[in-house]
Amino acid sequence: MPEPTGVIHDIGYQRYTGPRLGRRHVFGALYLHGLRTAFGLGRSAKAKIFPWLVVGVVAVAAAGITAVRTQIGEVVMTYAQFADRMSWMVIFFVAVVAPELVSRDLLSGVLPLYFSRPLPREDYALAKLLALVTALWLLLGGPQLVMFLGAAFTTDDGIRGVWNELLDLLPGLLYAGLWAVVFASIGLLISSLTGKRAFAAGGIVAVFLMTTPIVGILSIMPSQTVNELAFLASPSTLVGATGAWALGDLLVFEGSSGPPIGGFGPLYAVATVALVAVAVLLLLLRYRKVATR
Amino acid sequence: MPRWLRVPTLSDVTLIATESLTKTYGGGVTALADLTVAVEPGIIGLVGANGAGKSTLIKILLGLLEPSSGQVRVLGLDPTTDPAAVRARVGYMPEHDALPPDLSAAELVTHLGRISGLPPTVARERASEALRHVGLHEERHRAVGGYSTGMKQRVKLAQALVHDPDLLLLDEPTNGLDPAGRDAMLALIHRIGTEFGISVLVCSHLLGEVERICDTLVAIDGGRLLRADHIAAMTSATDVLAVEVSEGTDLLAARLAALELPVSRDGRMLLVPLADDDTYDLILGAVAELDLPLHRLDQRRHRVAELFAPREPSHA
Incomplete structure (x- = not known):
């Protein structure tokens, strides 16, 4: 007997008795969702434009450097220098993506839907932060990998050449990670303060760019100590100075002496760590209060 | 006083139990005052004027707010000390807009199902099931921003249902709906409470609405309990x-x-x-x-x- 066609069987409501995953998995789900959101994946075409525009610019830059390296054999810039040179792109990316990750949730009022689930508030903030850090690190690290592959396949020194190249790459990836952590924590903190994405983006650009003139002013003050500490005043120069101290000639261009920080290198490193710590702490405090209405 | 109200409060046979529950906000505003009530599983109407303390009570039940004093149990669990365990078994539909406009209903409900601890494939299946049960079919793949108020309310209900909770907390579910939409929403809630076997606490400032679908009514005013009883006892x-x-x-x-x-x-x-x-x-x-x-x-x-x-x- 043929099966009747076109009949919809309403099997009614089914209770769920399967496993319910724990905190780690929930964190992971939110993290992956955030990472996808950062690149506009699973979102409208409009949400993809800006992230991929930045990715495109960075990728083209990396491709150009790789091409020069493989064709002429000249090292235009090291991996760490690449991360440094792309800082503008990082700022632009943070200004677009950080509000997308947190401001949007504030505006749409979706937070009560999260916080009424077994998701601790701090997990929400940390998962978003980790997603942004990862996105930024991929933004810089991906092109670095392209540069590495280009150099490794065209090296004349065989496996030793590849090894040396890898030893150059790893500090570059670490440095990219430093950029990612600092910019993500500050960018996300600013974005978490407003539901208006445009305000958040403006705030991020302001904090990162408007602080550089302060560095300029401080570095021409008539005190060498003030000059040497001037780079503390802006996140970008802070990261640059910390990198210059930690990585030395991997970051500083030949013939230039790098940022004149004197003997304050360790202080810069501590300041970077402290800046991230304070930003993360404020972010967590912010999410203890938000959406309790 | 009926027998069921005399069961020892805070025992785990009750769905929700509070004892001398008090919440005073910062500015000295008392939202809940010495509220003692215990209700059995079923459909419970929580009625009171705006500002009577309904939302405050729901947030305390979810562990989102700390009570100033008093005891509270939900499904036998204490939301003040073990909020995650309570929230895993409770679904919450907030009163206000809560949907990101650019996500589709299917994506949003799937995502929130995962945040409730469902494995990825289960979350996807249960999201479409939940959306089907609330009456959203093909349109679930469209962005929520283009939905009518009625559809948005249904999505909010579906996300509360996706992880198969034992208790639904619905804050003013008929808000903003036209009369036909209200009837449909109330019928849906009634169906969830009866056919699905999920207890429901429906918050409303409209007594006439909730009395149609509830087994039990709890009325509060100014944070105080006016009356709590089986609806049958009240209308008998x-x-x-x-x-x-x-x-x-x-x-x-x-x-x-x-x-x-x-x-x-x-x-x-x-x-x-x-x-x-x-x-x-x-x-x-x-x-x-x-x-x-x-x-x-x-x-x-x-x-x-x-x-x-x-x-x-x-x-x-």
Whole structure:
């Protein structure tokens, strides 16, 4: 007997008795969702434009450097220098993506839907932060990998050449990670303060760019100590100075002496760590209060 | 006081139990004052005017707010010490807009299912099931921003349902809906409470709405419990006849009392319990005898609203 066609069987409501995953998995789900959101994946075409525009610019830059390296054999810039040179792109990316990750949730009022689930508030903030850090690190690290592959396949020194190249790459990836952590924590903190994405983006650009003139002013003050500490005043120069101290000639261009920080290198490193710590702490405090209405 | 209210509060056989629950906000505003109530599984209506403390109570039940003092148990668990365990078994539909406009309903509900701890494939399946149960089919793949208010309310309900909770907390689920939409939403809630076997706490400032679907009603006002009872107990009183005369109401009342009818006043109306068909005749006879202009005489159910009239200042 043929099966009747076109009949919809309403099997009614089914209770769920399967496993319910724990905190780690929930964190992971939110993290992956955030990472996808950062690149506009699973979102409208409009949400993809800006992230991929930045990715495109960075990728083209990396491709150009790789091409020069493989064709002429000249090292235009090291991996760490690449991360440094792309800082503008990082700022632009943070200004677009950080509000997308947190401001949007504030505006749409979706937070009560999260916080009424077994998701601790701090997990929400940390998962978003980790997603942004990862996105930024991929933004810089991906092109670095392209540069590495280009150099490794065209090296004349065989496996030793590849090894040396890898030893150059790893500090570059670490440095990219430093950029990612600092910019993500500050960018996300600013974005978490407003539901208006445009305000958040403006705030991020302001904090990162408007602080550089302060560095300029401080570095021409008539005190060498003030000059040497001037780079503390802006996140970008802070990261640059910390990198210059930690990585030395991997970051500083030949013939230039790098940022004149004197003997304050360790202080810069501590300041970077402290800046991230304070930003993360404020972010967590912010999410203890938000959406309790 | 009915038997079920006397079960030891805070025991785990009750769905929700509070004991002397008090919440005072920073500025000295008291949202809940010494609220003691215990309810059994079923559909519970939580009614009260705006600002009566309904949302505050829901947030305490979810562990989103700390009570200032008192005890609370949800499904036998303490949301103040183990909020994650409570939230894993509870679904919450907030009153306000809560949907990101650019995600589709299917994506959003799937994502929130995962945040509730469902494995990825299960989350996807249960999201489409939940959306189907609330009546969203093909449109679930469109962005929520283009939905009507009714559809958005359904998505909010579906996300509360996706992880198969044992209790749903619905804050003003009919807000912003037209009459047809309200009826559909109430029917849906009733179906969830009966067919799905999920207990539901429905918050509303409209008593007339929730009394249609609830087993139990809890009325609060100014953070205090007005009354909590089975709806059957509240409406079990016999039907009443409402009599209204354009003039001479007092005369008629006295006359009916003389006929040994237990008459009571309600504004311009007289209420007389309907014992049998003779009651009609007695009333009509009295009106004719006094030659009063009869404005109306109709039979009606005991309205729950009357039961909540503030006749007992401190009922607890």
